[in-house]
Amino acid sequence: MLKYLCKRILWMIPILLGAIVIVFSLIYIAPGNTSAILLGDSATPETIAALDAELGLDQPFLVQLGRYLKNLVLHFDLGMSYRTRRPVMTEILTRLPNTLKLSLLAIVLATLIGVVTGIISAVKQYKMADTVATGVALIGVSMPPFWLGLLLILAFAVGLGWLPSTVVKGNWKSWIMPTITLGTAVAGIIMRMTRSSMLDVIRQDYVRTARSKGQIEFKVIMRHEFRNALIPIITVIGVQFGSLMAGAVLCENIFAINGIGKLLVDSINKKDYPCVMGAVIFIAAICTVINLLVDILYSFIDPRIKSTYKGVKKKADDDESEDEDEEDADEE
Amino acid sequence: MPMKNNTKEKKNGLWAEAWRRLRKNRMAMIALVVLILMVLCAVFAPLVAPYDYTAQDLENKFVYPCLAHPFGTDNLGRDIFSRVIYGSRISLQVGLIAVSIAVVVGGTLGAIAAFYPKLDNIIMRFMDIFMAIPSLLMAIAITSALGSGTRNLMIAVGLSSMPQYARIMRASVLTVKDQEFIEAASSIGASSFRTIVLHILPNAFAPLLVQATLGVGNAIMSAATLSFLGLGIQPPTPEWGSLLSTGRNFIRQFWPMTIFPGLAIMLVVYALNILGDGLRDALDPRLKN
Amino acid sequence: MSEILLEVKDLVIHYFTDGEEACAVNGLSFDLAPQEVIGFVGETGAGKTTTALGIMGLVPNPPGRVLNGEIIFQGKDLLKASEAEMRKIRGEKITMIFQDPMTSLNPVLTVGDQIAEVVLLHNKMSKKQAMARAMEMLEMVGIPGARCSEYPHQFSGGMKQRVVIAIALACNPELLIADEPTTALDVTIQAQVLDLMRKLKEDLKTSLIMITHDLGVVAEICDKVAVIYAGEVVESGTLKDIFTDHRHPYTEGLFASIPDLDEDVDRLHVIKGLMPSPTDLPTGCKFHPRCPYATERCASERPKPVHLSDTHMVLCPRAGDGGAQKA
Numbered sequence: 001m002l003k004y005l006c007k008r009i010l011w012m013i014p015i016l017l018g019a020i021v022i023v024f025s026l027i028y029i030a031p032g033n034t035s036a037i038l039l040g041d042s043a044t045p046e047t048i049a050a051l052d053a054e055l056g057l058d059q060p061f062l063v064q065l066g067r068y069l070k071n072l073v074l075h076f077d078l079g080m081s082y083r084t085r086r087p088v089m090t091e092i093l094t095r096l097p098n099t100l101k102l103s104l105l106a107i108v109l110a111t112l113i114g115v116v117t118g119i120i121s122a123v124k125q126y127k128m129a130d131t132v133a134t135g136v137a138l139i140g141v142s143m144p145p146f147w148l149g150l151l152l153i154l155a156f157a158v159g160l161g162w163l164p165s166t167v168v169k170g171n172w173k174s175w176i177m178p179t180i181t182l183g184t185a186v187a188g189i190i191m192r193m194t195r196s197s198m199l200d201v202i203r204q205d206y207v208r209t210a211r212s213k214g215q216i217e218f219k220v221i222m223r224h225e226f227r228n229a230l231i232p233i234i235t236v237i238g239v240q241f242g243s244l245m246a247g248a249v250l251c252e253n254i255f256a257i258n259g260i261g262k263l264l265v266d267s268i269n270k271k272d273y274p275c276v277m278g279a280v281i282f283i284a285a286i287c288t289v290i291n292l293l294v295d296i297l298y299s300f301i302d303p304r305i306k307s308t309y310k311g312v313k314k315k316a317d318d319d320e321s322e323d324e325d326e327e328d329a330d331e332e
Numbered sequence: 333m334p335m336k337n338n339t340k341e342k343k344n345g346l347w348a349e350a351w352r353r354l355r356k357n358r359m360a361m362i363a364l365v366v367l368i369l370m371v372l373c374a375v376f377a378p379l380v381a382p383y384d385y386t387a388q389d390l391e392n393k394f395v396y397p398c399l400a401h402p403f404g405t406d407n408l409g410r411d412i413f414s415r416v417i418y419g420s421r422i423s424l425q426v427g428l429i430a431v432s433i434a435v436v437v438g439g440t441l442g443a444i445a446a447f448y449p450k451l452d453n454i455i456m457r458f459m460d461i462f463m464a465i466p467s468l469l470m471a472i473a474i475t476s477a478l479g480s481g482t483r484n485l486m487i488a489v490g491l492s493s494m495p496q497y498a499r500i501m502r503a504s505v506l507t508v509k510d511q512e513f514i515e516a517a518s519s520i521g522a523s524s525f526r527t528i529v530l531h532i533l534p535n536a537f538a539p540l541l542v543q544a545t546l547g548v549g550n551a552i553m554s555a556a557t558l559s560f561l562g563l564g565i566q567p568p569t570p571e572w573g574s575l576l577s578t579g580r581n582f583i584r585q586f587w588p589m590t591i592f593p594g595l596a597i598m599l600v601v602y603a604l605n606i607l608g609d610g611l612r613d614a615l616d617p618r619l620k621n
Numbered sequence: 622m623s624e625i626l627l628e629v630k631d632l633v634i635h636y637f638t639d640g641e642e643a644c645a646v647n648g649l650s651f652d653l654a655p656q657e658v659i660g661f662v663g664e665t666g667a668g669k670t671t672t673a674l675g676i677m678g679l680v681p682n683p684p685g686r687v688l689n690g691e692i693i694f695q696g697k698d699l700l701k702a703s704e705a706e707m708r709k710i711r712g713e714k715i716t717m718i719f720q721d722p723m724t725s726l727n728p729v730l731t732v733g734d735q736i737a738e739v740v741l742l743h744n745k746m747s748k749k750q751a752m753a754r755a756m757e758m759l760e761m762v763g764i765p766g767a768r769c770s771e772y773p774h775q776f777s778g779g780m781k782q783r784v785v786i787a788i789a790l791a792c793n794p795e796l797l798i799a800d801e802p803t804t805a806l807d808v809t810i811q812a813q814v815l816d817l818m819r820k821l822k823e824d825l826k827t828s829l830i831m832i833t834h835d836l837g838v839v840a841e842i843c844d845k846v847a848v849i850y851a852g853e854v855v856e857s858g859t860l861k862d863i864f865t866d867h868r869h870p871y872t873e874g875l876f877a878s879i880p881d882l883d884e885d886v887d888r889l890h891v892i893k894g895l896m897p898s899p900t901d902l903p904t905g906c907k908f909h910p911r912c913p914y915a916t917e918r919c920a921s922e923r924p925k926p927v928h929l930s931d932t933h934m935v936l937c938p939r940a941g942d943g944g945a946q947k948a
Contacts, residue, residue: 018461023897026477138609142602144553144573146560147594150580154591158584203723211679212719213739215786216711223738227729246466250557254580265561268476280473284465291464303772 013317027273037271044168078278083270088278099259103244107290114187118194140188149181149254166256178255193236197229230301236296242287353614360610363603374420381414394586404588415570416596422571427552435491435497442501459495467492475563485564489554504536536614549604572597628652632690634675643899645671647852658829660843664896668852669832672797678707711744716789717798721805722782726773732784733769743792758787779810796832848872851907858933869941870912
């Protein structure tokens with residue numbers, strides 16, 4: 001297990017480095033002369049050249065990339081924001097709590113709703129409840145999140161006046177609409193995955209064994225069906241947390257939340273490229289860490305995975321060959 | 333070549349069977365009809381739209397939905413219905429082309445990875461890296477590199493969703509490659525190119541089709557999202573996302589500008605999702621519970 | 622006649638799918654005394670498993686439905702029992718071993734947990750005591766108790782079936798239903814598991830319904846036999862009745878298909894034709910399309926049971942006048 005863990009953590013490094021290189025290259029080819037934009041009216045060929053030299057923009061691509069990586073790895077430094085002249089890392093970290101709060105609220109809401117309705121839907125397959133739940137979930141998935149946010153504002157802020165249309169510090173009510181906006185689509189996705197994963201296990205023999213023990217239906221569902229259906233559900237929650245961090249970009253924009261997403265869009269509009277790069281890399285790093293956590297979680301859910309990691313399989317005492325199919329530990 | 337005829341018949345049979353199953357799925361058929369209608373609307377927009385989508389009428393701005401203007405008029409007195417109809421041209425086009433880019437690039441990379449084990453590791457690790465960045469963020473990064481505009485939007489949305497297609501293509505080619513009839517085909521001396529074209533591609537087609545159907549919906553949504561953020565298509569071009577972005581400014585005074593473009597997006601994406609689910613069930617009955 | 626533990630009368634179970642009606646069990650009857658072992662013999666799809674699920678109250682609904690009949694267990698009709706009452710009976714009074722041990726155990730729970738689960742459900746005891754009982758049961762089926770905390774994937778097929786047996790016997794049931802408990806296992810393991818079952822049945826004084834298509838298994842372990850064809854008992858009797866004096870043409874066919882080591886034959890005898898589809902059963906005697914002695918009457922008229930003795934019943938009009946054997 002420990003060995004697997006180390007391997008898995010080491011594997012994160014090339015992934016993250018690769019992601020940084022991709023983002024850096026994309027920003028490098030971005031149009032427009034940064035120094036000229038920064039200087040605005042006071043731009044002359046001389047001042048531009050001076051600023052280029054100051055920012056290191058006159059150096060070749062590889063040198064710039066190398067310096068960027070060196071600063072990031074050694075000093076945890078993502079460079080300086082052109083706009084505010086403060087370290088990008090500071091800009092991000094001051095906004096991180098808002099983004100994290102929003103994403104966590106949304107993923108908790110989505111998981112609760114998605115998993116519960118998914119289970120009910122699978123247990124009541126083809127009944128009324130199932131038809132309604134799958135239909136609603138698909139609407140949730142098909143609705144553009146930003147539009148949902150606008151609709152909520154229209155209904156609850158403009159129409160009814162119950163909730164503030166922007167997030168206000170210290171007002172928990174102002175977080176309700178952003179959470180729903182961000183969580184709805186993910187709830188739909190989690191619900192659909194829960195349902196199909198439950199349907200896969202619901203007809204397994206061991207479920208029948210559990211019933212034949214005289215187990216009550218609720219426990220049959222939770223202990224025997226749901227626990228076995230969990231892996232794909234956890235996977236999708238992990239993946240969705242990533243897209244949720246990205247979705248926060250929109251949500252923060254609509255509800256004027258001062259988070260990393262808002263920083264990102266503002267920075268793009270102001271051509272503050274270090275900030276853009278920093279924000280994208282930071283979110284990608286969080287997503288990679290979450291993927292790792294999900295992978296580790298697997299082995300706690302499914303003992304078969306743990307033993308494939310260990311690499312040692314207890315030899316069965318009987319004189320017959322092992323013919324059970326090994327669970328594929330690959331995280332496809 | 334009796335063998336070729338056999339597989340060909342088998343293939344035709346498979347598609348006919350899938351179509352038969354799909355026809356039985358009432359929701360999927362409704363979705364298909366809705367989609368066809370929307371595509372027709374987009375193609376024949378000048379005939380369908382009652383007004384010129386750029387025609388301003390400052391006397392009649394912020395008109396609520398009525399007979400003359402079914403969706404009302406916007407802040408410049410332009411007919412919202414006409415703008416949504418013309419918008420479907422852009423949104424559907426962006427969705428389709430973006431997915432085509434993703435399928436071609438991703439599919440090719442996936443197929444190469446499956447055929448040449450030496451390249452497999454490199455390509456798939458690259459995909460892993462690509463996927464570490466959430467696709468919406470990737471699209472944002474690409475648009476900020478390329479700049480806004482319809483063409484760049486398509487490229488951004490297409491490239492950001494490309495790894496999924498690479499994975500699907502790779503997986504289905506690998507499965508088919510191991511199947512007996514491929515071995516049989518190569519054992520009777522069929523060249524590897526023939527094998528690919530005749531046997532592997534048709535088999536990989538089904539999962540790609542399903543994913544692409546669902547993908548067009550996602551692409552339309554991503555494109556609208558980027559435009560909404562001001563990173564994609566800019567107003568006054570009537571793309572659905574940019575219509576919403578304009579509508580948002582008037583959300584406190586005038587709701588039709590916010591409601592109708594969003595409804596259009598939802599309708600298309602919903603129909604595509606239902607059709608995609610239906611196709612998956614029809615093409616692979618084992619998956620259906 | 623001694624007292625009766627279980628009596629099944631005229632059980633009818635059909636499955637309804639896609640507008641089709643599959644007649645899995647059609648008026649099946651039998652009875653069983655305490656500590657007795659009855660063997661259900663028949664081909665795959667004859668309705669043996671459905672009957673067993675019917676007794677357990679576990680016929681999947683939808684698509685299955687019990688349409689008629691009585692299942693009287695210790696004087697009580699199980700078909701009229703509430704779900705809560707059935708839960709008390711299931712796992713404690715009546716237990717079942719399913720066909721495939723590979724898939725019968727929950728992969729994410731330890732075997733100890735899975736045995737303790739049934740113990741806890743039917744006994745008032747602490748989790749610790751239940752775990753101790755689970756270890757005891759494992760020892761009883763020949764697995765070291767220490768392996769309690771292992772997961773099913775760490776066991777081989779034969780060991781898994783032993784665990785399944787341990788679960789089934791953990792609460793000292795009155796009746797154990799074993800649905801082809803050895804078919805999925807290797808031949809050498811089959812004998813071990815069968816021996817184990819026979820020993821435990823003796824020790825625990827449990828009645829047993831042994832579902833199998835293997836007449837060898839029947840001869841080894843059963844007191845009585847019911848030959849089942851298309852959801853009906855076509856012949857039933859004591860082991861001796863069936864093995865030495867079978868009268869139904871189907872039973873005859875089953876015995877003829879066993880290779881005889883003393884005799885040199887070029888080909889095995891087989892019963893011609895296939896088991897009829899349960900969605901499209903023949904009229905009259907359900908066996909007549911495959912029966913070498915079928916007359917026109919067989920095609921139109923349902924045969925009536927012929928009782929040759931207290932124990933021996935045959936569902937064939939020919940049984941009365943001489944029997945299939947002499948024909």
